Amino acid sequence: MLKLYFLFSLQFLVKEVRLCLSVPEAGLVLALILSRLGWLQSLQGYVDREGNPMGFAGLVSHLHYHEPSNLVFVSFLVKGLFHNLCQPTRRGSKCFSQDVMERLVLVLAHLFGRRYIPAKFQDANLKFYQSKVFLEDLPEDFKAALDEYNMNVTKGFASFLLVVSKLADMKQEHQLPLSKIDFTGKECEDSQLVSHLLSCKEGRRAVSPFACLSGNSDADLLHPETPDHVTRCTIGISNISAPVLWPQRLDNQGRRMPLNAYALDFYKHGSLLGLVQDNRINEGAAYQLLKDFALTIQSISISLWELCGNEEDNVVLAFEQLRETFFEKFKKI
Numbered sequence: 001m002l003k004l005y006f007l008f009s010l011q012f013l014v015k016e017v018r019l020c021l022s023v024p025e026a027g028l029v030l031a032l033i034l035s036r037l038g039w040l041q042s043l044q045g046y047v048d049r050e051g052n053p054m055g056f057a058g059l060v061s062h063l064h065y066h067e068p069s070n071l072v073f074v075s076f077l078v079k080g081l082f083h084n085l086c087q088p089t090r091r092g093s094k095c096f097s098q099d100v101m102e103r104l105v106l107v108l109a110h111l112f113g114r115r116y117i118p119a120k121f122q123d124a125n126l127k128f129y130q131s132k133v134f135l136e137d138l139p140e141d142f143k144a145a146l147d148e149y150n151m152n153v154t155k156g157f158a159s160f161l162l163v164v165s166k167l168a169d170m171k172q173e174h175q176l177p178l179s180k181i182d183f184t185g186k187e188c189e190d191s192q193l194v195s196h197l198l199s200c201k202e203g204r205r206a207v208s209p210f211a212c213l214s215g216n217s218d219a220d221l222l223h224p225e226t227p228d229h230v231t232r233c234t235i236g237i238s239n240i241s242a243p244v245l246w247p248q249r250l251d252n253q254g255r256r257m258p259l260n261a262y263a264l265d266f267y268k269h270g271s272l273l274g275l276v277q278d279n280r281i282n283e284g285a286a287y288q289l290l291k292d293f294a295l296t297i298q299s300i301s302i303s304l305w306e307l308c309g310n311e312e313d314n315v316v317l318a319f320e321q322l323r324e325t326f327f328e329k330f331k332k333i
Contacts (some may be wrong), residue, residue: 001164001236008160012153012243013046059303063296068153068193068243069111071286073300074148076107081142086318096318103139104322105267110138111245112296113263115281115289119255130274131265134258138247150244157242161231165206169234173209177233208232237286263293270329285333294330297323 038315046057053061056074063070076082085104089097117134138146175182207216208231231238249257262279266272275286301319308316 001167004160004164004167005237005241008157010047010051012156014049056303056307058128059300059307062299062303063112066112066296068245069114072146072149072245076142076145081145082107082315082318084141085139086314088314088317094312094317096321100318101322101325102264102267104318105264105326106136106218107142107264108293108297109135109261110142110247110259113259113289113293115260116249116257116263117260117280119251119253119257122256122258128278130269131278132261132268133265133279135261136263140280143247146245146247150246153242153244157239157244161206161235161237163233164237165232166234167282168232172234173232206232206235227315262289266290267329269325270332272333290330290333292324294323297326301307 009102045055046053046060048054056077060070060074063073085107086096086100089095122134137143171182253255260279260281262275262281265279266275272283272286272290275281275290276283279286281289297319301316301323304313304316304319305311311318
């Protein structure tokens, strides 16, 4: 299973480089231009055919603790979404408006500041003094790009699950987990009910035989609300191994859990006390979360400058301005 998962990971890192030349080596500007022209639909290409790291591999590796958000960030970058967002106040200017900076922080908060709030607080009559607390949804263009990324990864991981399901121990799969009673259906072939249930195996190659009884199929395996135990237990792989980033999470009652807007709220008011009072985050935890967010912005800013090498690029300038502004606020707390 480890060998097969390694092959899936390698395929994910190599596939869908649709250019003959090595685009990342030509710099960020060329990658952005090509993506806007539609010549570059998806640039993963973190390793070449010899296994050597290339392109955005350094940035992705440096932010490995935020996986899969680091992979999603690069997909946004390659599609030119940050280039469209980071427009200066006027032509030739190196400064960006407060609105542009806040929208940039909003996107980064969805990727690198994912801290959930219990769903019950949405209906509670709470009064907030400085923070907005509940993070707004991603802008439509970023949301569409995230959906496309998730769909592409889901297709590849679903194919991987179908392959590894062939190696499952079917004797163990047909045993009840506690009593260890075997049930293959052969002992009840004269039962119309059993015959009907066993005839519904189509589209259920990677699903546990017992989970099939609840109507689950292979198409349900990668849905965020599908429990991990639906997958065949002997293959040792679950849907959480797929590098997808679902835009929302549901609690055990099916209610949407909103994201905490602590990063964007702090960028707006710069108050650690406001995060403690409104966002319901412990002061020490809030400090560490803001520090991690600031260091993430710094890593991105430095990496983009090294990849691009063009000090006039709007994306590089925008992240540099955001880095300076966020650290200036952070140092005051």
